Amino acid sequence: MTIRQVSEKYGISQDTLRYYEKIGMIPPVTRTAGGIRDYQESDLGWVELAICLRNAGMSVEAMVEYVRLNRQGDSTMKARLELLQNQRQAIVERRDRIDRALERLDYKIRVYEDAINSGKLSWDQKHGDENGGN
Amino acid sequence: MTIRQVSEKYGISQDTLRYYEKIGMIPPVTRTAGGIRDYQESDLGWVELAICLRNAGMSVEAMVEYVRLNRQGDSTMKARLELLQNQRQAIVERRDRIDRALERLDYKIRVYEDAINSGKLSWDQKHGDENGGN
DNA sequence: ATACTTCTTTAAGTCCACTCCAAGTCAAGA
DNA sequence: TCTTGACTTGGAGTGGACTTAAAGAAGTAT
Numbered sequence: 001m002t003i004r005q006v007s008e009k010y011g012i013s014q015d016t017l018r019y020y021e022k023i024g025m026i027p028p029v030t031r032t033a034g035g036i037r038d039y040q041e042s043d044l045g046w047v048e049l050a051i052c053l054r055n056a057g058m059s060v061e062a063m064v065e066y067v068r069l070n071r072q073g074d075s076t077m078k079a080r081l082e083l084l085q086n087q088r089q090a091i092v093e094r095r096d097r098i099d100r101a102l103e104r105l106d107y108k109i110r111v112y113e114d115a116i117n118s119g120k121l122s123w124d125q126k127h128g129d130e131n132g133g134n
Numbered sequence: 135m136t137i138r139q140v141s142e143k144y145g146i147s148q149d150t151l152r153y154y155e156k157i158g159m160i161p162p163v164t165r166t167a168g169g170i171r172d173y174q175e176s177d178l179g180w181v182e183l184a185i186c187l188r189n190a191g192m193s194v195e196a197m198v199e200y201v202r203l204n205r206q207g208d209s210t211m212k213a214r215l216e217l218l219q220n221q222r223q224a225i226v227e228r229r230d231r232i233d234r235a236l237e238r239l240d241y242k243i244r245v246y247e248d249a250i251n252s253g254k255l256s257w258d259q260k261h262g263d264e265n266g267g268n
Numbered sequence: 269a270t271a272c273t274t275c276t277t278t279a280a281g282t283c284c285a286c287t288c289c290a291a292g293t294c295a296a297g298a
Numbered sequence: 299t300c301t302t303g304a305c306t307t308g309g310a311g312t313g314g315a316c317t318t319a320a321a322g323a324a325g326t327a328t
Contacts, residue, residue, distance in 0.1 A: 004275090016317080091239070101187055149287055150287080168294060169293090170305060195284095
């Protein structure tokens with residue numbers, strides 16, 4: 001698979017794919033005799049993993065470290081497990097913060113809907129901010 | 135409440151608090167006669183809102199727009215509701231991506247744990263811990 | 269063979285969200 | 299009065315993650 005096809009498949013630019021490889025966020029991609037990238041299934045797996053974890057907010061740095069450990073073989077397995085567990089925790093915390101923001105947002109949205117539906121907005125003046133009245 | 139106290143209360147730097155105000159992410163903060171910031175409850179409400187929504191990944195730009203609309207009064211209520219609804223959707227999508235990444239991460243973590251527990255490759259770090267499992 | 273497209277590389281540029289700095293003001297204490 | 303320390307401002311600097319540019323080699327179509 002060419003870089004163009006991979007780019008289209010995952011909706012990520014060719015530049016970004018090359019960049020991910022350059023910085024070691026994915027291992028070196030298989031090349032043709034002429035030196036052109038020819039992504040194999042295993043290469044695609046790494047690309048997918050990178051996109052998935054970046055989407056969740058995992059840092060490039062952590063991905064690079066994971067790939068580095070991975071290429072050093074079985075002896076780094078425990079370190080890799082720990083890395084993944086740490087990242088997992090960070091991601092769960094991020095999701096919790098999102099959930100709290102959603103609660104707040106939903107409350108505000110309800111207040112706005114009520115205000116608009118009930119025709120009038122005597123609401124603006126009096127409500128303090130402690131319940132999200134902004 | 136001084137900027138220092140607010141900074142400590144929310145774990146956010148004084149610079150960031152001033153920055154948020156400067157770019158309009160929160161409305162102008164109440165000042166003393168001498169021009170020093172003296173955060174009132176309503177100011178704190180805005181700060182909290184800003185932190186909460188930034189935590190969820192909402193852009194500074196969207197917050198600025200919301201604050202701008204808010205200061206224009208009741209006539210912008212519908213626009214504000216729409217803004218919040220759009221942001222809500224974006225945040226829900228972000229959470230969904232996080233959930234997908236978590237699934238993937240959990241799977242990988244299980245695989246590592248199994249590999250390590252089954253004693254397959256623990257030359258490096260010794261585990262006394264062998265269950266015959268799988 | 270010629271023209272066109274797609275690929276390669278390194279390096280510089282961009283965008284966002286802060287973060288830090290320099291220079292100055294203000295209020296209280298020795 | 300002088301010093302200390304917290305505050306003010308505008309503007310420059312930083313870090314992360316891309317993104318674009320420049321220059322050239324290789325594959326494809328006519």
